[in-house]
Amino acid sequence: MFAWFERRIDPYPDQTPTMPPSGLWRFVLHYSRGTLPWLVLLAVGSGLIALIEVALFGWLGQLIDQLADTPREVFWDRHGGSIALMALVLLVVMPALNVVTSLVLHQSLMGNFPQRIRWQAHRWLLRQSVGYFQDEFAGRIAQRLMQTALAVREVSMKIMDVGSYVLIYFLGAMVLAASQDWRLALPFLVWAAAYGALLWYVVPRLGRVAQEQADARSAMTGRIVDSYTNIATVKLFSHSDREEAWMHQGMHRFLGTVHAQMRLSSLQDMVLNLLNVWLVAAVAGLGLWLWTQGLIAVGAVAIAVPLALRLNNMSHWIMWEFAALFENIGTVRDGITSLSLPREVRDAPGAQPLLPGPAAVRFDNVTFRYGGAAGAQPMAVLDDLTLHLRPGERVGLVGRSGAGKSTLINLLLRFHDIDAGRITIDGQDIAQVTQDSLRAAIGVVTQDSSLLHRSVRENIAYGRPDATSDQIDHALRMAEADGFVPSLSDSQGRQGLDAHVGERGVKLSGGQRQRIAIARVALKNAPILILDEATSALDSEVEAAIQSRLEALMQGKTVIAIAHRLSTIAAMDRLVVMDQGRIVEQGSHAELLERDGLYARLWHRQSGGFLAAD
Template sequence: MFLWFERRIDPYPAETPDMPPRSLVRFVLYYSRGALPWLALLAVTSSLIAMVEVMLFGWLGELIDQLSQTPRDQFWASQGGRLALMAGVLLIVMPALNLLGSLVLYQGLMGNFPQRIRWRAHRYLLRQSVGYFQDEFAGRIAQRLMQTALAVREVAMKMTDVGTYVAVYFLGALILAGSQDWRLALPFVLWVAAYGAMLWQIVPRLGRVAEAQADARAGMTGRVVDSYTNIATVKLFSHSSREEAWMREGMDRFLRTVHAQMRLSSIQDIALNTINVALVASVAGVGLWLWSNGVIEVGAVAVAVPLAMRLNNMAHWIMWEFAALFENIGTVRDGIASLALPREVRDAPDATPLVRGPGAVRFDNVTFRYRGVQGARPMAVLDDLTLHVAPGERVGLVGRSGAGKSTLINLLLRFHDIEGGRISIDGQDIAHVTQDSLRAAIGVVTQDSSLLHRSVRDNIAYGRPDATDDQIAQALRMAEAQDFVPALSDSHGRRGLDAHVGERGVKLSGGQRQRIAIARVALKDAPILVLDEATSALDSEAEAAIQSRLDTLMAGKTVIAIAHRLSTIAAMDRLIVMDRGRIVEGGSHADLLARGGLYARLWARQSGGFLTADA
């Protein structure tokens, strides 16, 4: 029985995620797809339970009247059928409704519903552009993903479950009290009005505070993750006290929202207790006055007073439920700011997979500007740049920092869309091929090759998940990593290829991380190879050992390499010199030196083999 209900909602829907709506209601409905029928069933069961509870109060009043009016020897004969019906409702109908509601709530919705939201939101975020993740704390994004999923579930469930139960119960209580005498219903009407006014004044404020609190909580979590992720830097600069101050600033911001929330909660509690006491007192007073004047029977008083006390007890729960509802609404609104953003780079509607060919790369009149702070004037990074790389050609990009070398690579990988011109691979415009197929055809080794917090085997095989151990071993030899990998171990006793490398590969040295990254690209075996300071983390001996391996890796591939240490790319087939987003020179190392231009000056001004900042 449990398993059947647990399988009613698919926690991992297969449909391709698209951008969520930015309005609150549509956002909640968007992420409630697949759960709406079960939310509706939950609302129906809650409504029926509320109706039965109110009916039981009405039957209780009639029972008391009959006890006072019917002789004892005739009571069972005259009231037996009604008592049997009450017993059936109480012992069979109510447990059945509660059973159904519990199964829908706990087995169907509580686990699967937020998991479904997390899955859909995570899949959408994975397809966001690189710039999206560069503008935010990773911890902040993760926090918003997790808390928004729970908040959407709570908003949807409280609106359907609690909302319908409360509405039906209140309406039933008014009808029941009014059926005895309209004056007996008057205190309930006034109480509902006062209660509604209090909700109207306090709960929206709680929602606004909750929105600020969710943002502050995400920011606080982001600061914690940032400190822990960069703990080596914190230690190296002896800035533990500075980190404490920075963290306290984030915690203080969060604590201020908590204090604001608690002040509203205190006001709410005091006001609620006041109107609740007034309700019980007024219902009892009006009931006794009407009974003493012979307008109503004692059963009506016996119904009205316990009903008022029941509402008294429910009022606190209802208030907190509505407060929690608006708090979750605030959290959802905060989440919308991160989760419902358009992708900067999207596959074209007619995008097709890239057909792999020999690897000809062409940049034709490419113009690109980074969009910085809103309102700031965009700065041109590449301006009408044209570059053709023949299949199998090895090209080195040279230039000072900011010349546009890395931007050129990022555009080839389509991390950003160009403003003008065209980039093509084997004659195929990369704007009209799928991003996944494009990047699958390009192997990249960067200066800062971060690794996933998984095993060495998982990291190396990331570009080819079906790789065999023999293929992985061959890639390790290619990267001169076959000696240190067998000696690796982690805190769980895993060794060699099974050892986990820590977050971003922190358990490995920079040179070890770089070798794993090179092995990963070697195993991927893409026709186009990009080397962005690929050997910068290696010492001279290791670089010399790997250089011959890189020559093997580059064989038969189209290669674009970037290096500030010009000696590492001097042997390339052609060197392209960039300055301020333009190509200013091109040719072999010897030709460029003989020309005496910018490259020759850069070569002459190197310090220790590196390009100086003011060269």
């Protein structure tokens, strides 16, 4: 039975995720699709339970009148049928409704609903542009994803479950009281008006505070994660005290929102207690007065006073549920700011996979500015750049920092869209092919190759998930990593290829991380290879050993290499010298030295093989 209800909602739908709307209710509805039938069933069940509970109060009043007016010897003959019916409702119908609503609530919705939201939102975020993750704490994004999933569930379920129960219960109580005597409904109406005014004043303010609190909480979490992620830097600079002060600011801001929330909660609690005391006193007093005047039977008093007492007990629960509703609404609004953002780089409509070819790369009149269109102050710029790479050609990019070398690489990977011009691979415009197929055709080894907090085997096989053990071993040997990998171990006792490398590969040295990254790219075996300071983290002896391996890796590939140590790329087929986003020189190492231009000046200014500062 439990398993059947647990399978009613698919927590991992296959549909391609789309950008969630930025409006609150459309956002909630977007992530509630697939659960709506069960939310409606929950609302119907809760409404029926509320209706039966109110009807039981009415039956109790009738029973008291019947006990007072009916002789004992004929009581069961006259009223046995109605008592049996109510017993059936109380002992069979109510438990059955409670069982169904409980199963829907706990088995179908509580776990599957937020998991479904996390899955859909995570799939959307995974395909966000690189710039999205550069502008925000990773911990903050993760915190918002987790908070928002739970908040959407709570908003949907409270509206359908609690909202249905409260509305039907209160309307039923009003109708039941008025059916005895219309004046008995007056205290309930006055109380409802005052209660509504209290809700109107307190709950929206709680919602605004909750939104501030959700933002402060995610920011606080982001600061914690940032400190822990960069703990080596904190230790190196002996800045534990500074990190404490920075964390204190985030915690203090969060605590301020908690204090504001608790002040509103205390205010609502005090005012609500006064309203509830007044309601019970007013209903009891009015009921007794009407009974003494002979206007109502004793059963009417037996209905009205317990109803007032029941609302007295329910009112605190209702207030907290509404407060929680608006608190979750605030959390959802905060989550919308991270989740409801368009992708800066999107696949073109009808984009097709990149077709395999000889790997000819062309940059035709490419213009790009970080920060937007022309006229904005750019962080870096490529200005009307044209560069053609023949299939299998190895090209080295040379230039001072900020010349545009890394920007050119990022544009080929389509981490950003260009402002003008065209980039093609084998004649195919990269803006018209799918991003996944484009990047699958390019292998990259960067200066700071971070690794996943998984095993060495999984990190290497990331380049080809279906790789065999022999292929992984071959990639290890190619990257000169087979010497240290067998000796690796982690805190769980895993060794060699099964050892986990820590967050971003922190348990390995820089050279070890770089060699694992090289092995990963070697296993991927893409037709286009980008080496961005690929050997910068290696000592001279290891670099010399790997250079020959890189030569083998480059065979038959179109290669773009960047290095500040010019000696490492001097043997490339062609060197392209960049300055301020333009190509200023091209040619072989010997030709450029003979030309005595910018490259020659950079070469002669090298210190120990590295490009010296201006």
